[in-house]
Structures are given as structure tokens and as C-alpha cells.
Amino acid sequence: MMEFSKRAQGVSPSATLAVSTEAKKMQKDGIDVINLSTGEPDFTTPDSIVHAAVKSVESGKASYYTPVGGLPELRQAIAEHVEQDTGRTVLANEVAVTVGAKMGLFETFQALLNDQDEVLVVAPYWVSYEEQVKLAGGVVVPVKPQASNLKTTPEELSQFKTSRTKILVLNSPQNPSGLVYTEEETLAIAKWAVDNKILLIADEIYGKLVYNGTKFTSVMTMSDEIVENTILIDGVSKAYAMTGWRIGYVVASPQIIQKITALQGHMTSNPAAVAQYAALEALTGSQEPVEEMRQSFEGRLNNTYAAMQNVPGFKLENKPDGAFYLFPNVEEAMRLKGFSSSVDFAMALLKEAHVAVVAGEAFGMPGHIRLSYATSQNLLDEAVQRMIEFMK
Ligand SMILES: Cc1ncc(COP(=O)(O)O)c(C=O)c1O
Structure with a gap:
């Protein structure tokens, strides 16, 4: 055996x-x-994205390794895209392109967690958080909201916080429930994280997919101290119908991005060049x-x-x-x-x-x-x- x-x-x-x-x-x-x-x-x-990818292959541009953290033009495009959506100025050195948002999360946990560090995850939660935290030596502490709308609050989070709590994962719009935290609710939770010196991972991969007049407010629209305490996880998989291309991104302080990139250099190197050219078109072309x-x-x-x-x-x-x-x-x-x-x-x-x-x-x-x-x-x-x- x-x-x-x-x-x-x-x-x-x-x-x-x-x-x-x-x-x-x-x-x-x-x-x-x-x-x-x-x-x-x-x-x-969408066709325009596929065509850009084909062109990058045919021209030979996609034949080579790219910088580990992503094509400079793609990092810049992501920074501008986030700025356009949220009003927050983001620099290219605050962005890492990853093999799907999944790898961005994996690398973030690897970069930040020591053995037995605790991560608050609000139930119901996406399957991979728990396993990824375990792989980084951490411990998931599930927060099961008592409210019938399945949303948690700062008061509830406080009940689960210990001296070992290092990270809170907030996923809104949420997989699997589809719930979306309002601006006020997100602000209260993000502020709670700042006040309690707990890093916030904001997984906003479904941010563009909200319905029936719902307004989604990104954590990136909030105050400097909140944004400085936040690691944004996003990507092109869901909104651009690009799950197979495997392009996600992390937006965080240059210090965190450098560490994530150092890890990525030994795990995947760069995400596939052709997929990065496709993502570049996705973010800069027609929406x-x-x-x-x-x-x-x-x-x-x-x-x-x-x-x-x-x-x-x-x-x-x-x-x-x-x-x-x-x-x-x-x-x-x-x-x-x-x-x-x-x-x-x-x-x-x-x-x-x-x-x-x-x-x-x-x-x-x-x-x-x-x-x-x-x-x-x-x-x-x-x-x-x-x-x-x-x-x-
Ligand atoms: C909440 C959430 N975060 C992250 C991901 C990962 O996305 P990607 O396909 O870009 O790795 C998913 C995919 O199912 C998801 O549902």
C-alpha cells in the first residue's frame, strides 16, 4: 500500500x-x-476573445513563458478594469495573474498561513476553501449564520474569533446560495476585520453576475484602511464564460503580490500565455x-x-x-x-x-x-x- x-x-x-x-x-x-x-x-x-487567442498563437506571441506574475499588459489591464468598476486606483504591481481564481486563493493561503492559524469561512461556502486552508496547515472555522437570510454579521463573527484567527473569507455574490451582501453589510464586516486585525479575502468572482436590480458593491470601493487589509480574488472564468482557460487574479499590496508570485514561480510559472492573451481581450474588448x-x-x-x-x-x-x-x-x-x-x-x-x-x-x-x-x-x-x- x-x-x-x-x-x-x-x-x-x-x-x-x-x-x-x-x-x-x-x-x-x-x-x-x-x-x-x-x-x-x-x-x-465569446468570439472576439477566441479570435484574440488564435491570433496570439498564430503570430508566435503565445509560444513563450511570460513573466511569472502575468503579461505586463494584462496586469495593467486588470488594474484599469478594477479601477473602472470600483473607482479605486490600482497599480500593475498590485496584481498577480494566476491559474484560475482557484490558484490565486491557494497561493494566498500558502503565503499567509502558519500551522494551526484559523480562517473564518461563512457557511454555506465554496468547497475548495476548506481543503486549501488545510493544505496550507491552517484550520477552517465555519461560521454558520443564524439569520434566516443566511448572512453573517460582525457580532456573529466575533463569537468565532480567537487569538489564532488570521483570515476571514467573504464570498459575495456567494456560491452556493447566490446571496449578495449589501454595501452596508459588506462595509460592517470589512470594518470588523480591520478593527480585529484579521485579513479579509474578498472572493468577488461572481461580482458581475447580479440580477433583478441588485447592486453589487466591491470591497475595493471602501476606505483605504479596508482596501489595505483586503486581498481581492477575481477572474474571467464566470463572467466571460472562460472556465476552461484558467485565468484568475489577485489584487493586494505589492508585498503580498511579490510573495504570491515567488510561490507561483515554483508551482505553475506563468498561466498559459494563450489564455492570458484571451483574458486581455476579455477585459479590454466589448463588455x-x-x-x-x-x-x-x-x-x-x-x-x-x-x-x-x-x-x-x-x-x-x-x-x-x-x-x-x-x-x-x-x-x-x-x-x-x-x-x-x-x-x-x-x-x-x-x-x-x-x-x-x-x-x-x-x-x-x-x-x-x-x-x-x-x-x-x-x-x-x-x-x-x-x-x-x-x-x-
Ligand atoms: C466562489 C468561487 N471562488 C473561486 C472559484 C474559482 O474560479 P476559477 O475557475 O477561476 O478557478 C470558483 C469556481 O467555482 C468559485 O465558485
Whole structure:
């Protein structure tokens, strides 16, 4: 038997990827599975972005290593993009381009955490935070909001803070719930982090995907002392339908960026050059495709949220304002069908109704399931019908 390192032994495979792998296997076997488990837009990358990438390959520009922290013109474009969105002046040396936002987060935890340092993560939370913190030697302290809107507050965070708390992760718009913190709520939490000398990681990867008039306020719009205490995580994956290209970025003080870049130099070197040229076009070219996709997600959210009210035992308490997920409470549905865990419930949905979803356990909130509505309305309608049938 191979003896793996303690570090590797402690890591669980990504639950979202596991369900989608199983769903793809069933599809390959000819089973008509509707896969609502993955966190990616169904749209292909907009043409102008693809053309820029092809051009960079054909011209030979994309043949070579780029600087580890990213192409200088891309770092500059990211700085200008953030400034345009938030009004905050950002310099290129405050930006690192990473292999997806995921690697940006991984490197940030590696750069900042010592063994047993604690990281506050607000539940329900994205699957990878916990495993990445563990890999950096840290300990995740889940904060389970008591409020029915699933939002935490400074008072609640204070209950979980100890002398070892080093980082707070705030993800808004949130995966998996789709909730969006208001400006006042974000400000209060960011200020709490400053006052308590806890670094804030603001994961704003879904910041451009908000719906029905919701306004998203980035932490970067706030005071100097808040921004200086913040590490912004963002990227092009979700808003530009570019999950496969693997380009994310970190915006932080030059000191943090230098350390992240030093780590990256030994892990991935630069993100793929061709993908960086694609991201450059995404951020500097027309933003119309982003708005078109956003509108499309909004329509699907509204239709699917309404249709899902008819699934027996599913409780959709808070209508999502952002991202592209629904996160119903299925405790009653589990009771009606005789399941004691949402993992078993999700597996039965996959095997019997051929609808792939992710169980809430993966997000630190059992009794729920996550469905992505980043797929066509026809498939979403069919999935809802299948769930209604399943519950009968
Ligand atoms: C909240 C959150 N942060 C970060 C990421 C990582 O994004 P990327 O594909 O750029 O690595 C995801 C992707 O699912 C996410 O949902």
C-alpha cells in the first residue's frame, strides 16, 4: 500500500467535480442525465476573445513563458478594469495573474498561513476553501449564520474569533446560495476585520453576475484602511464564460503580490500565455457579451425559481440575487423520501431522476442541495419536472 503524506491523506476530492464526473459517466453510458452540478456557464467563450487567442498563437506571441506574475499588459489591464468598476486606483504591481481564481486563493493561503492559524469561512461556502486552508496547515472555522437570510454579521463573527484567527473569507455574490451582501453589510464586516486585525479575502468572482436590480458593491470601493487589509480574488472564468482557460487574479499590496508570485514561480510559472492573451481581450474588448449572458442567467433564475416552488418538500427561502445557483432546503423532501442525508438524497436524484446536483454537505450546510441554472431553459424545465416526478 502506498503511504501518502499526511497532507494528502487529509484532502477530500472536490465534491462538485465528483458528482459531475459520475454524471458524465452515466451520460457516456447512454443515460440522459441533466447535469446541474457544475459551476460553469453553458455559453462558449465569446468570439472576439477566441479570435484574440488564435491570433496570439498564430503570430508566435503565445509560444513563450511570460513573466511569472502575468503579461505586463494584462496586469495593467486588470488594474484599469478594477479601477473602472470600483473607482479605486490600482497599480500593475498590485496584481498577480494566476491559474484560475482557484490558484490565486491557494497561493494566498500558502503565503499567509502558519500551522494551526484559523480562517473564518461563512457557511454555506465554496468547497475548495476548506481543503486549501488545510493544505496550507491552517484550520477552517465555519461560521454558520443564524439569520434566516443566511448572512453573517460582525457580532456573529466575533463569537468565532480567537487569538489564532488570521483570515476571514467573504464570498459575495456567494456560491452556493447566490446571496449578495449589501454595501452596508459588506462595509460592517470589512470594518470588523480591520478593527480585529484579521485579513479579509474578498472572493468577488461572481461580482458581475447580479440580477433583478441588485447592486453589487466591491470591497475595493471602501476606505483605504479596508482596501489595505483586503486581498481581492477575481477572474474571467464566470463572467466571460472562460472556465476552461484558467485565468484568475489577485489584487493586494505589492508585498503580498511579490510573495504570491515567488510561490507561483515554483508551482505553475506563468498561466498559459494563450489564455492570458484571451483574458486581455476579455477585459479590454466589448463588455456586451457579459451583459447578454447576465440577462440570460437572470431570465433562467426567475423562471426556474418560480417553477421550483412546485417541487414537493423543497423550500426556497431566499431568492438568489447573484451567481448562478439555487440552494433549496430539502430537509422536508428528504423526510418524505426517507433519506437521512442530503448526500444520499442527491445520489438518488442522480440515479433515479437523472438530475445531477451537489449535496449541501460539500458546502458545510447539510439538508440542502445546489443546482446550477447555467444551462438552457429547456433543460432546466425538464429537470424541474423530473424532480416533481421523483418527489411523487
Ligand atoms: C466562489 C468561487 N471562488 C473561486 C472559484 C474559482 O474560479 P476559477 O475557475 O477561476 O478557478 C470558483 C469556481 O467555482 C468559485 O465558485
